[in-house]
Amino acid sequence: MISKTTIDKVYDAAQVEEVIGDFVQLKKSGSNYKGLSPFTDERTPSFMVSPVKQIWKDFSSGKGGNVVAFLMEHELFTYPEAIRYLAKKYNIEVEETEQSTEEKEQANERESMYLVSAFAQQYFEDILWRSEPGKAIGHSYFKERGFTDETIKKFGLGYSLDEWEAFTKHALQQGYQLEFLEKTGLTIVKDQADGGKKTFDRFKGRVMFPIHSMSGRVLGFGGRILVNDKKAAKYLNSPESDIYHKSKVLYGIYFAKQAIAKEDNCYLVEGYTDVIQMHQRGVENVVSSSGTALTPEQIRLINRLTKNITVLFDGDAAGLRASLRGIDLILEQGMNVKVCTFPEGEDPDSFAKNNSYGDVVLYLEEHSMDFIQFKTSLLAKEAANDPIKRAETIRDIVHSVAKIPDRIKQEVYIQECARMLQVSEAVLYDTLAQITRKGISDAAKKLKQLQQAFEVVKNEEPVEKVDVQYELEKKIIQMLLLYGNQKQEFEDLVLKENEEGDLVLQPEIVEAKVYEKIYLALQEDEIELSNEDFKAVYYKLIEELNENDDFNLNEFMTRLDQDFVNELSSLLMEEEKYTLHDWERRDIYPKEKEQGIAQLVDETILTLRCNLIKNRIAQLQKNTKESNGDHSETLEEIMNYLQLNKLLNAKLSRVLS
Known part of the structure; x- marks a missing residue:
């Protein structure tokens, strides 16, 4: 067992952005970081990391949590393994008994x-x-x-x-x-x-x-x-x-990941010794597919750290031909590809061994060419003066361009290809359109075959309704986690009779902490949360906020069940989700949640009260239908609830039918 002292030291030292940054290329986005999901195949970022809250959320897969949860999800660590990994990273001595x-x-x-x-x-x-x-x-x-x-x-x-x-x-x-x-x-x-x-x-x-x-x-x-x-x-x-799993592993990725992210480029070689020799020479951003054909999973592994790959080859013709297939795979993943070949008789291992660091770096810089230049020069040599082979070469290159998901990059490459091969852009665009149409047609045929293969069964079950109570309770937990210790001015509603004898809600301004306002409001109405998970964390939060003015969200999360932490991370990162859309770029400036905390709390509590009143009215109406006798008292109670519901909804500016 790992001692609690060690676990506390690990959580104090570990920075979620640093740890995740070893596995995913993160870019600053306001006070947060964003990157590509390491759990799904995507090309636009939906992965958010919050250094302030010390949590992460992957909106494409729904996963989230603290730094330990990431390691457990991404590396399939057990909880103790994740703690040990972090302890090693931050040079913390682990106090534990040896495994028998x-x-x-x-x-x-x-x-x-x-x-x-x-x-x-x-x-x-x-x-x-x-x-x-x-x-x-x-x-x-x-x-x-x-x-x-x-x-x-x-x-x-x-x-x-x-x-x-x-x-x-x-x-x-x-x-x-x-x-x-x-x-x-x-x-x-x-x-x-x-x-x-x-x-x-x-x-x-x-x-x-x-x-x-x-x-x-x-x-x-x-x-x-x-x-x-x-x-x-x-x-x-x-x-x-x-x-x-060979197809999902790259040799040397552990030793290269930081250099890849720092240099924003990854050198891809063929063998173990290529990686080691290059690394020893000082070029550390290098990995190998370990002699297997390059796979989409391996490319996505690199894609988490950089968008740029430079493929290194010796002068072997068979190897170069095989490399073309790998290049197309890289292009399909939306990455930028360069190719560098070594002099005849040399490979990355021997070249790094026989040259200085400066010479190796200079050679890589001067001889790395864009894939279109590499493929064009390689295939053009083979075609020579044979018109048929030349036509096949042009089509082959356009096929590669068609793999690129970015339309702007496609256009740039078509223009470059037209210049190098001395073919009109119009012809190349026509060829690209033909290939694209064929690809769409083939995809449509496959989809139709799949639809025919499976019998479509109409789901006659009614659409599941939104559980209003659950959503409101979730919102209460979210506000306690994010703003529990913040002081706000709240507008309390007091039920009083006016001069005409009618009941009205009169506002009174009071200053209180968010957790005090929520706790007193729920106590006043004798409201208990119905969801058992929310109820348990609610009382833990109230106790923690009441006893500790310096409430530490990260420390609090470490004491919860890790499965539940995943759900809580969704609440904590809800607002960050919308920053992924980059609204400011469209001249839309959404209001920050912090600007209206008191209003949010008041509206949530009022809505919760309205929902409970609605449920109570429904229950009373059901009782009158199911029983005989005098219902005058029940009907009077229903009328009082309806009047109160009308007042609360008026405060919420809702129109009642």
């Missing part, structure tokens, strides 16, 4: 797989530095590649002994279960004829490259064999598992 073997066994499946992966990384690293084979074989290999000891340690590189069960036996001796060694792919298990099981180390005799998530957790491994064995793959990756 029994506690390891009780951990859930995903947590157990993370534990096994972290243990394996440490084991392979220890073998590299402390065992004779590790030093002689593994460490020597990395030194030959030009990696310094500092770099080897930073990337957690290691070595797996050239023995069939060295790792597996050690892991089992340390209390790790074979089930999770197999599920992470570290151990291969074969059933024997006699019913027993035979185990093998998957990465036997390989140097090890741990693959980290964006937060630094070990998800899997890449292993390179060091002997010439035609039967064995040169590189071997961990298999797909619950924690490792």
